Amino acid sequence: MASKDAAAELQIALVGAPNCGKTSLFNALTGANQRVGNYSGVTVERKIGRTRTPAGFALAVIDLPGTHSLRARSPDEAVTREVVLGQRADTAPPDLIVMVADATNLRGALRLVQELKATGRPILFVLNMIDIARHRGIRIDEARLAAELGLPVVASTAVRRGGMEALWTRLDEMIGAGLPAPRPGAWAEPSATSLRALQREADRVLAAAVTAPPRPRTLTGRVDGWLLHPVFGPIFLLALLFAMFQAVFAGAAPAMELIDAGFGLAGELVTRVVPDGLLRSFLVDGIIGGVGSVIIFLPQILILFLFILLLEDLGYMARAAFLMDRIMGAAGLHGRAFIPLLSSFACAIPGIMAARVIGDRRDRLTTILIAPLMTCSARIPVYTLIISAFVPQKTVLGGLGLQGLVMFGLYAAGIISALGVSLAARLLFRRHEAAAPLMLDLPDYKLPRLKGVALGLWQRAWAFLRRAGTTIFLAMVVIWLLATFPLPPEGHTGPAIETSFAAQIGHLAAPLLAPIGFNWQIAVALVPGMAAREIAVAALATVYAVAGTEASVAMALSSQWSLATALAFLAWYVFAPQCISTLAVIKRETGGARWMWVALGYMFALAYLAAFLTYHIARAFGA
Numbered sequence: 330m331a332s333k334d335a336a337a338e339l340q341i342a343l344v345g346a347p348n349c350g351k352t353s354l355f356n357a358l359t360g361a362n363q364r365v366g367n368y369s370g371v372t373v374e375r376k377i378g379r380t381r382t383p384a385g386f387a388l389a390v391i392d393l394p395g396t397h398s399l400r401a402r403s404p405d406e407a408v409t410r411e412v413v414l415g416q417r418a419d420t421a422p423p424d425l426i427v428m429v430a431d432a433t434n435l436r437g438a439l440r441l442v443q444e445l446k447a448t449g450r451p452i453l454f455v456l457n458m459i460d461i462a463r464h465r466g467i468r469i470d471e472a473r474l475a476a477e478l479g480l481p482v483v484a485s486t487a488v489r490r491g492g493m494e495a496l497w498t499r500l501d502e503m504i505g506a507g508l509p510a511p512r513p514g515a516w517a518e519p520s521a522t523s524l525r526a527l528q529r530e531a532d533r534v535l536a537a538a539v540t541a542p543p544r545p546r547t548l549t550g551r552v553d554g555w556l557l558h559p560v561f562g563p564i565f566l567l568a569l570l571f572a573m574f575q576a577v578f579a580g581a582a583p584a585m586e587l588i589d590a591g592f593g594l595a596g597e598l599v600t601r602v603v604p605d606g607l608l609r610s611f612l613v614d615g616i617i618g619g620v621g622s623v624i625i626f627l628p629q630i631l632i633l634f635l636f637i638l639l640l641e642d643l644g645y646m647a648r649a650a651f652l653m654d655r656i657m658g659a660a661g662l663h664g665r666a667f668i669p670l671l672s673s674f675a676c677a678i679p680g681i682m683a684a685r686v687i688g689d690r691r692d693r694l695t696t697i698l699i700a701p702l703m704t705c706s707a708r709i710p711v712y713t714l715i716i717s718a719f720v721p722q723k724t725v726l727g728g729l730g731l732q733g734l735v736m737f738g739l740y741a742a743g744i745i746s747a748l749g750v751s752l753a754a755r756l757l758f759r760r761h762e763a764a765a766p767l768m769l770d771l772p773d774y775k776l777p778r779l780k781g782v783a784l785g786l787w788q789r790a791w792a793f794l795r796r797a798g799t800t801i802f803l804a805m806v807v808i809w810l811l812a813t814f815p816l817p818p819e820g821h822t823g824p825a826i827e828t829s830f831a832a833q834i835g836h837l838a839a840p841l842l843a844p845i846g847f848n849w850q851i852a853v854a855l856v857p858g859m860a861a862r863e864i865a866v867a868a869l870a871t872v873y874a875v876a877g878t879e880a881s882v883a884m885a886l887s888s889q890w891s892l893a894t895a896l897a898f899l900a901w902y903v904f905a906p907q908c909i910s911t912l913a914v915i916k917r918e919t920g921g922a923r924w925m926w927v928a929l930g931y932m933f934a935l936a937y938l939a940a941f942l943t944y945h946i947a948r949a950f951g952a
């Protein structure tokens with residue numbers, strides 16, 4: 330049965346311009362939860378989902394990166410072309426191309442569909458976002474459009490319940506009637522002349538089938554008048570980012586206290602039930618203390634993601650890219666680097682993958698190399714821990730929280746150094762030609778969809794907790810073992826940890842780290858912290874918990890570290906490549922280990938230098 334189904338399964342490829350709603354359609358067709366966002370370049374890989382039509386036909390639906398033309402210019406667009414042309418070994422050639430068009434913006438779609446027709450594959454033309462088109466009074470004569478194109482045409486609203494009925498029906502009709510076998514289409518890259526001819530034909534079809542009312546000024550236009558204003562726009566962007574970091578700090582406090590109290594209670598409970606000894610130390614110091622010290626940052630991470638998800642859905646991201654283009658261009662960065670870099674605030678891994686939208690190899694490489702300097706969410710625990718231990722909780726400059734201000738400064742340090750590295754790379758590569766002009770689709774503003782934002786938050790929360798329960802948990806077990814054994818000999822005075830393997834390892838590394846003000850406890854935290862940044866926090870928590878009597882890791886730090894050490898530690902974490910997964914992705918996306926080593930080397934060098942300077946300058950100022 331299953332094998333018969335697999336044989337009968339039809340391959341359906343979703344093709345269309347960026348941001349026309351392909352992934353929304355994919356999710357609606359297959360019940361998947363792939364990432365959707367109101368900007369171009371959300372999808373950079375091919376994704377396959379399986380489903381059944383109402384009449385029971387089995388489909389394998391392939392979601393693809395958006396492209397304006399099969400004349401692919403960047404790695405993500407190349408994926409789309411290869412799948413459409415059946416050139417990929419890992420994907421069967423499509424039996425049907427579902428050409429997704431944004432009904433409010435048909436001009437480009439009508440050109441792309443002609444390129445697709447030349448491939449000889451059966452096509453269904455979908456007018457997506459028909460809700461918005463109707464709302465704007467755009468009238469599309471579907472029958473006429475179908476006649477002009479010589480293709481079946483159907484309208485859809487991918488994000489509404491019931492918005493896909495016509496599409497399902499049409500799919501069943503087409504499959505039921507038997508899809509035409511693909512004609513042996515010989516696709517050749519169209520020349521500029523032939524593309525112009527295709528565009529003329531597209532304009533003719535557009536004029537024949539679509540009437541749009543003259544649009545005086547849409548809401549998007551009016552809002553953009555302000556948000557893209559040369560002076561007001563950047564001020565707004567800066568204020569927005571600033572508000573975001575204040576919110577991350579101030580907004581999360583109550584929830585964090587709650588989680589802290591929860592873990593405190595759990596610790597007390599275990600202390601009461603389990604007799605003093607190794608088991609209690611393992612449970613309280615290793616597991617509850619270590620893992621708890623990381624989980625406590627969940628609220629902050631969620632607030633940050635809430636901002637990012639809302640901005641993505643609203644359609645502000647591409648505007649921010651537009652505003653930053655001048656500054657980024659001056660630093661030798663391609664305008665399209667903005668969204669990959671912005672994604673890196675969440676995590677460098679999706680950010681590095683998003684760099685696939687950049688066509689030029691050197692531009693892409695530079696973006697990949699600096700993406701890890703953006704402050705990813707795994708740094709939040711590290712930063713927050715140090716800030717809450719060393720920066721007083723007071724307001725300055727009339728109401729701004731000092732802690733939030735320092736956090737903002739750390740983010741700024743990451744951004745500024747990324748621009749600096751990019752500039753240095755540009756000078757080193759000796760490239761003087763002007764950067765390519767930024768061709769950016771500015772999507773219309775849309776109200777964020779609650780369900781999508783909630784889903785996005787849930788996915789982040791789950792990923793974070795899963796990491797805490799697996800990677801970080803395992804690391805904690807190892808660190809607790811290292812910090813506990815071998816047990817001190819009889820008659821040993823002073824903290825037991827002094828005789829442990831951890832202390833031995835730490836002392837071994839200490840001379841290397843002494844010039845930057847790090848003690849041996851930090852050395853112990855840095856080594857496992859290579860795997861993932863949060864582990865350093867958990868490791869510090871465990872090492873100090875095993876060693877001592879302080880109530881919390883923050884209190885232990887503030888009593889044991891000098892301010893200079895704390896600042897040097899922050900400076901280290903702005904730069905240090907403490908994340909194996911990021912390095913692995915750099916290797917994969919650049920197609921070799923070389924650039925991974927370059928990233929590793931330059932980031933460690935910067936980290937050491939920054940920590941060294943910070944430590945000595947802070948000491949000179951008496952910290």
Ligand SMILES: Nc1nc2c(ncn2[C@@H]2O[C@H](COP(=O)(O)OP(=O)(O)OP(=O)(O)O)[C@@H](O)[C@H]2O)c(=O)[nH]1
Binds near residue numbers: 371460488
């Ligand atoms: N109102 C309305 N919004 C839609 C519709 N389809 C998609 N959207 C919204 O349009 C935006 C883009 O949707 P995506 O599904 O990410 O578009 P995509 O074509 O996959 O984009 P890329 O992966 O960047 O090429 C999101 O904000 C969606 O919520 C629709 O039919 N109606």
Ligand SMILES: [Mg+2]
Binds near residue numbers: 351353364371393395
């Ligand atoms: Mg997509």
